[in-house]
Amino acid sequence: MSFLKNLENLFETKVDKCLVCNNQIESTFGWFDIFCERPIRKLCLKCEKKFSKIFGDICRTCGRELRHLSIEYYQDGKCMDCIRWEKNNQQFLDRNTAIFNYNDFMKEIISRIKYRGDYKLMGIFNDLIVEKIDFFKKEEFIAIPIPLSEERHIERGFNQAEAFGKACGFHMIHALSRIHSEKQSKKSRSERLKTDQVFRLESLNLAGKKILLIDDIYTTGTTLQHASRILKVQGGAREVHSLTIARS
Amino acid sequence: MKRKVNLQEFLTGRALLDTEIPVEKEVLEDSVQKGFVVKIEGLVDGRCMRCGNSDKHFLGEYPCFRCKTVCLYCRKCIEMGRISSCSKLYTWVGKPFTWPPSRCHWSGRLSEQQMDASKKIIEALKTGQDLLVWAVAGAGKTEMIFGGIEWALKHGKRIAVACPRTDVILELEPRLKAAFPETSIATLYGASEEKHVCAQLILSTTHQLFRFKNAFDLLVVDEVDAFPYSMDAELQLASKEAAKLDATTIYLTATPTREWQNDYFSGKRNGVHIPARFHRHPNPVPTMKWIGDWKKAISKKQVPASLHVWLSKQKNPFLLFFPHIELMNQALPLIQQITPNSLSVHAEDPDRKEKVQMLREGRIQGLLTTTILERGVTIKAVDVVVVGAEDKTFTEAALVQIAGRVGRSPDKPDGKVLFLHQGKTEEMIQAIKQIVTNNRIARERGLLDG
Numbered sequence A: 001m002s003f004l005k006n007l008e009n010l011f012e013t014k015v016d017k018c019l020v021c022n023n024q025i026e027s028t029f030g031w032f033d034i035f036c037e038r039p040i041r042k043l044c045l046k047c048e049k050k051f052s053k054i055f056g057d058i059c060r061t062c063g064r065e066l067r068h069l070s071i072e073y074y075q076d077g078k079c080m081d082c083i084r085w086e087k088n089n090q091q092f093l094d095r096n097t098a099i100f101n102y103n104d105f106m107k108e109i110i111s112r113i114k115y116r117g118d119y120k121l122m123g124i125f126n127d128l129i130v131e132k133i134d135f136f137k138k139e140e141f142i143a144i145p146i147p148l149s150e151e152r153h154i155e156r157g158f159n160q161a162e163a164f165g166k167a168c169g170f171h172m173i174h175a176l177s178r179i180h181s182e183k184q185s186k187k188s189r190s191e192r193l194k195t196d197q198v199f200r201l202e203s204l205n206l207a208g209k210k211i212l213l214i215d216d217i218y219t220t221g222t223t224l225q226h227a228s229r230i231l232k233v234q235g236g237a238r239e240v241h242s243l244t245i246a247r248s
Numbered sequence B: 001m002k003r004k005v006n007l008q009e010f011l012t013g014r015a016l017l018d019t020e021i022p023v024e025k026e027v028l029e030d031s032v033q034k035g036f037v038v039k040i041e042g043l044v045d046g047r048c049m050r051c052g053n054s055d056k057h058f059l060g061e062y063p064c065f066r067c068k069t070v071c072l073y074c075r076k077c078i079e080m081g082r083i084s085s086c087s088k089l090y091t092w093v094g095k096p097f098t099w100p101p102s103r104c105h106w107s108g109r110l111s112e113q114q115m116d117a118s119k120k121i122i123e124a125l126k127t128g129q130d131l132l133v134w135a136v137a138g139a140g141k142t143e144m145i146f147g148g149i150e151w152a153l154k155h156g157k158r159i160a161v162a163c164p165r166t167d168v169i170l171e172l173e174p175r176l177k178a179a180f181p182e183t184s185i186a187t188l189y190g191a192s193e194e195k196h197v198c199a200q201l202i203l204s205t206t207h208q209l210f211r212f213k214n215a216f217d218l219l220v221v222d223e224v225d226a227f228p229y230s231m232d233a234e235l236q237l238a239s240k241e242a243a244k245l246d247a248t249t250i251y252l253t254a255t256p257t258r259e260w261q262n263d264y265f266s267g268k269r270n271g272v273h274i275p276a277r278f279h280r281h282p283n284p285v286p287t288m289k290w291i292g293d294w295k296k297a298i299s300k301k302q303v304p305a306s307l308h309v310w311l312s313k314q315k316n317p318f319l320l321f322f323p324h325i326e327l328m329n330q331a332l333p334l335i336q337q338i339t340p341n342s343l344s345v346h347a348e349d350p351d352r353k354e355k356v357q358m359l360r361e362g363r364i365q366g367l368l369t370t371t372i373l374e375r376g377v378t379i380k381a382v383d384v385v386v387v388g389a390e391d392k393t394f395t396e397a398a399l400v401q402i403a404g405r406v407g408r409s410p411d412k413p414d415g416k417v418l419f420l421h422q423g424k425t426e427e428m429i430q431a432i433k434q435i436v437t438n439n440r441i442a443r444e445r446g447l448l449d450g
């Protein structure tokens, strides 16, 4: 019980230095701080400005910004990558929501969390992502993190997808596990999707349910398509959405 | 890839994570069983056992998949591989590895005052004392430590030469490797390939000393006053822990803090002072001149009058120091109208080295710079101006270092140093006083010609 409580408190440590650059965060709060509890800030303004939030016209399926793409790369509000998934009958994911563009700053943040293992840094997201995740909470999606292989999980100590879900305040269910290691095989992505089984479905009845997959980055979409397929085909899920920190 | 290493050689004086030790797990555990190696907890009572950090901001927690509890981890030294409550540091406690004796092959000649410093260093080693070596820029301090290093090598001792700045380490490496060709030497800094190599003589950024525990008999700390060593108590602690209890620490600096200067003069701190340059000419003394509201002038796209006058008369290559990068960038196009052959440089500039080289070769006349070039750069016949010398980035040490860029070549031992200011500061006055004092002492001791 105290273990769970600890988990909830993980992102609540009092910090007045920026978690990214370690500089003191200049307070913008007035005299009422004396009477009210001051909200904890984890990010300085300088660093906050370096994030690029996704906005404007986005691909209806993968959530990437369309305005940077040249005109022949999208059609009817969908990007060519997503249209290709559909053409090959491999589109199982209904929709991805990504919060940020994968710029150099985001690249650095994700690599600091994922490869260096700085879990605490995930805490910077909980103030930045509120609007977009409210929808999933109201609609009663079942949140499922994309799992790591046992080997990788031990090596890193934590799963960054799960950490992200936790930072968003989702209650997650571990309905998937990995069969293969994450190492990319030499086969093309459509080949891989046809032949390889990446995930195993743990015994859970998902028939007719709405699922929200959680991952760190949407790159090619292959991982999320694999997970969506098994959730729908074997688990009987009605809808599968996904939420990622970034769309590369 | 796990390669074959001699654990005794690899782990003597070090505290490493299992992932950093290139032997099979069974071999490591076997050594623990036999009592040659001990395991230390990664964190104890909220304190990192590698870097000594206990600041809450630099500690984090995560639900650990490995040990199935909430694990505390250190964010301060995370770049060296995360260390958590459930991590163990391995250290050698068996008979320490000994390296074969080797000697110095440097054939140059020391000046009288270098010789004096060299003797004092060896004396400090023999008696196990610490020593401050206060040597002005251009005194030739690297050669002064060769004698001490040779003495230590001859007696099978282990040595670290550490500096806060990677630039200095990279510059020292070829000189030490040439002087000590038979000695096993490893160079450690953030991106270095030799990180996991073990050697008798370690050349390292102060940061990388975290990997060592109780290892060194002689620790030479170069530029002891340079950022971040001077600012970071944990780094100082790390260098203490890396050295053996009875080790000798040699602090090399051109600009000791005022406290250290006073302690030296009053005899409270064991030290040797080298007030003159190798070429026996006096250290150039800065002059001060009022510049007015220079920030306002630059924002109105004007070059302040006193700077304008100076630049339009300037024939020699020059460095213009600015306290802030934004103001420097605004000033560049204005200054290029007076001296078109000018560029600017700052810490994150990828062409930093190239631009300094261009100035050295006379392909450009002037370089605008932040304090990044305050140390280590030598350019023949250069003059320097500090624009806004009143700014708090320009400490006494910074100003003395900046003045130290001038007159380094024996063919051109003089040059101009100008502090353009909007109000004299104590730091400016103390900097000039320090240089004047050095010259006076040098003259009294007969270390200057003419």
Ligand SMILES: [Zn+2]
Residues within 6 Å of the ligand: A018, A019, A020, A021, A022, A023, A043, A044, A045, A046, A047, A048
């Ligand atoms: Zn910041």
Ligand SMILES: [Zn+2]
Residues within 6 Å of the ligand: A059, A060, A061, A062, A063, A064, A078, A079, A080, A081, A082
């Ligand atoms: Zn798309």
Ligand SMILES: [Zn+2]
Residues within 6 Å of the ligand: B048, B049, B050, B051, B052, B053, B074, B075, B076, B077, B078, B083
């Ligand atoms: Zn640490």
Ligand SMILES: [Zn+2]
Residues within 6 Å of the ligand: B064, B065, B066, B067, B068, B069, B070, B071, B084, B085, B086, B087
């Ligand atoms: Zn653990």
